[in-house]
């Protein structure tokens with residue numbers, strides 16, 4: 001196919017040899033299947049900020065580090081240079097998260113780098129070599145659902161131990177290949193140590209993914225993995241290979257101010273995202 005203009009610089013630099021076909025056009029990015037030497041890869045072309053969805057909301061970028069202070073000031077001012085810097089921070093956030101998670105033994109596409117606003121990564125394929133389906137398009141036996149859900153919980157734990165919460169985990173951002181679930185779509189991943197919404201986001205991530213697997217294994221509905229994971233994390237007891245139970249005893253002794261604050265935060269978060277979506281619909 002004709003090379004899209006955003007991919008041309010990568011072709012010119014010899015990073016991509018051919019663009020095979022477009023795969024998806026999402027809210028945040030256009031995805032292409034490309035050939036690099038003898039390998040087939042995935043190229044994610046980020047959309048310009050003004051075309052992107054609510055994920056760019058301040059909730060997600062809170063705590064994202066910008067070391068260079070001229071850069072931080074420019075970003076705050078929203079100058080043209082600032083906007084360009086903000087774009088780079090956003091784009092690099094995903095490739096950084098991929099490298100970090102791959103190191104932490106979380107199954108993600110192998111990153112090859114981010115060049116000119118294009119993320120090059122491993123293409124996740126099924127046993128036929130076709131692009132792997134999303135979890136949302138996969139059905140499974142109850143046993144398989146319990147096993148894969150367990151694996152996903154392990155990934156969530158490893159991610160948290162590596163200091164990150166996905167922030168948009170759902171059956172639409174997980175692919176399934178022969179070996180099991182592969183987590184994708186991480187530009188909005190939040191830094192746990194610096195983001196006040198980390199707990200609310202982790203609970204929501206776990207709730208959504210558990211809801212999907214529970215369509216096949218109903219017993220998963222009665223579990224409380226998110227609460228268990230966070231409580232271990234807060235007590236400094238969580239390690240990457242922690243054996244979870246799926247249960248979490250509420251602490252009756254202490255007044256549950258934290259839980260109330262959390263509910264308020266979660267509600268604020270949802271409302272902020274709703275407003276952002278409404279605003280976007282008006283802009284479109």
Ligand SMILES: Nc1ncnc2c1ncn2[C@@H]1O[C@H](COP(=O)(O)OP(=O)(O)OP(=O)(O)O)[C@@H](O)[C@H]1O
Nearest residue numbers: 024026027028029031042109121122123124184185
């Ligand atoms: N590494 C990959 N291998 C195979 N398919 C991929 C890969 N990355 C993305 N895709 C496909 O492209 C789709 C969109 O990717 P992604 O979720 O990263 O982008 P997005 O713009 O955030 O999309 P959306 O707005 O729909 O969430 C995925 O649902 C998946 O089908």
Ligand SMILES: [Mg+2]
Nearest residue numbers: 026172173185
């Ligand atoms: Mg997505």
